[in-house]
Amino acid sequence: MFHSTDHLWSPLLRVLPSALILLLIYFGITFLRSISASRIRLLHSAKPASLIPDGSLTLVDLVKNAVPALVGPESGFRSVWWLPGGNAQTIYCSLGDFSQVDPIVYERKLLCVPDGGTLALDITPPFSAQPLEVGEPVVLVTHGLTGGSHESYVRAALTALASPEAPRFRAVVLNSRGCNGAPVTSPKLYHAGTTDDIRNAVLWICHTFPRSSIFGLGFSLGANALTKYVGEEGPECPISAIVSLANVWDFARGSPHIERGTWMNRFVYDFVLGGALQALLGKHRRIFYEDPASPLPSALLDEFLPRKNVRLREYDSAITPRLYGFEDAMDYYSAISSCRVVERIAIPCLAINAGDDPIVTVDNIPVCQILQSPWVIQAITGGGGHMGWFEPSTGGGRTFERWYVKPTAQFLLAIRELGLAARPRPRITEDAARGMRLQEGRPDIGFREVEEEAVVSSGTGESKLFSGW
Template sequence: MEWMLTPLDILSVVPRWYVGACFGTVFFIYYLRDAVKLPTIACAPGKFRQFLEDNVPILKEKFWPTLWCFESRAQTVLASLLRSQLLPEILYRREILRLSDGGQVALDWLEDGCAPKSPIVIILPGLTGASQADYVKTLVRAANKLGLRVVVFNNRGLGGISLKTPRTYCAANCEDLSAVIHHVQTLNPNVPLAATGISMGGLILGNYLAAEELAARKKFAAAMVISVPWNVFKGSESIEKPFLNLMLNRHLCEGLCKLIEGAEELGIDVPWDMNEIRKSRTIREFDANFTVKQFGFKDVFDYYSQATLHNKLHKIAVPLLCLNAADDPFQPLDAIPVEAANNSKNIAMVITARGGHIGFLEGIMPAYQTETQYMSRLFSQYFSAVFREETGFFNLLDKAD
């Protein structure tokens, strides 16, 4: 009778260290081939692209995502957990801006160690984020180290302030951002201004830049967006996929519902049905039950059509640096407008192979590098170069096509 060895029999006689070494080697080869890559840069040849190539050295380096945590959802969650636990709260100077309809937003300033006429960067957090959000603190601290003044624009009802009216915010409406920009410029005439939007904050900023077109060029020297869901339709489909994506979706939806409940608890005369809104289990359902009714859209399709940004890049005249990960669970790679960026002299799309959604963790021990991760390094190098006189960036703007 012929004796056949099974894989388990073979493994039982092979030293464990050898098996571990084989698996480790295969895993490391996979990591090097699939995860460690130079970022893709989509931007038409011209002065802006040349400026980036000359002054932002990180774009010539491979992105090395954390070896033991480079899956997209793992990057997304772990990056948030690490930054939340390790970065202390920032002591801002708070300013309450009253809006024309009776609403209010909180503007949180950090100006420690900055000159009175230092450039200002406006930061727009994501869907339910505010000035103490982990990713916001990372960028605020990076800007402060550069000597830049920072103001974080907290949307209505966020950042510890209460709603004064039934109105909140949405990705397709830029009225509140316009009021904030006007206010900041009125207080700081002749001071260079820049902006950074993260996730939905990037959608709001991008839609503002597209709507203002050349007029925005007179207000902003430069801008940056991070992990923007360019195509809102495809982004919604992606974040609704089970299991892990859907969990992230539902977590954000719960945050939106709590925001609305806060208004009801304050006794504001609200025109919505809270019981219907509580049934929302995804962001799309929340938008159908609340956002489209509040802002007067026909339906979710109408709202997402106006909010989406991938088809508006040709309208943006402000130099715009964009950072996305190819594995972002909020935005699949085929939804990132690479071709449009390749045809634009004002927009540079930087796409890393890995990084998740606002993750971009690097190094074996990312806990010791929370303030020097890829996202903040790119932010720092970009705005340092923009506001460094010897780069000639403002001459580039004056002479741009």
């Protein structure tokens, strides 16, 4: 006897049209997002700076002619299909497995600085593999929150800029105090506006590479510190040009966005950022307990370090003001923001932010100041998240690559090829009593190389959860 199976299929047939509609809506939204994400907005002054004396090449001309990732038929960021939206791009930056991607070998130099602290500089290619060449260009790199030279986003850029196969620059990564194995030898860590440690590193570079042009590359909080340093130095800046990636720009404006923004901001990112800083302090707690000069009372450490679920402002209210001499969190946010010094920047600066960055809203970008600055060009991509910018790979056996590497390398190489006039350099004096080299007029800026060198391989290990922001 034949038994009809129509009754078995009928529920599926009723659901199928709705499922197809939802599927079409999903792919439609993904397609529209990809179109939006591919677009790039450029903000710059109507009177950009001239890069050569006769005025025939402006900063905007250089970007249009030499940075095809930003301008022209090859421009635009197009996300991989499986990371739609800023949150997915941002989270994958921290949770993805990059252990076999972009391995970099560094040579580490430890510098003792005048306040008793120690800086860890990671150099690639190592001098042991590629001896120093007179006049070789150097790029100083500053990383994100609690990050270091090991971060995947740093390694991706340096693979293009400083790999042994195509050494275009000698890279010097400044690992902030306490980060990535940098020892803490004074009761002081670092904050998002720390610029004196950049000065210490620049002084070492000027001494070690006396005839080299210096360039800069900053990521996230490191981008803010580097940009702030360039603005503070003004016309006397020793650096020839910088790229500022995912710069926070305005912490006073950005703090409410973290605290009261989207669900992810309030219940994920706020705790991740605060927890990362708390963990860094906890890792180096011993010196803050034992050093008589510690600005953090033991009672405060006893109460704060065991706390669970620490928000960013909690750390910046309880710890940061005492550690660095600010009145409160808002005084700190206002003082450290690089948006305050945009008008003083006097070297080529390319800034790149993502329009869907969940950490740094586009409202943080100081549009008015940038439009008045002849030296700053701000690019805003439609997508990319915070320090993600994962796009389909164009070769090399990979499934994806980091888009920002292209405009970064194109811009810095174009500036290098121009052969701009030498920048002013700080004068170096000797302090025989301490065995230090100091910056003339700034006894608080200087260095002494510590007789301990190490070869550091990055790419075989992984960062801590959500580190590097």
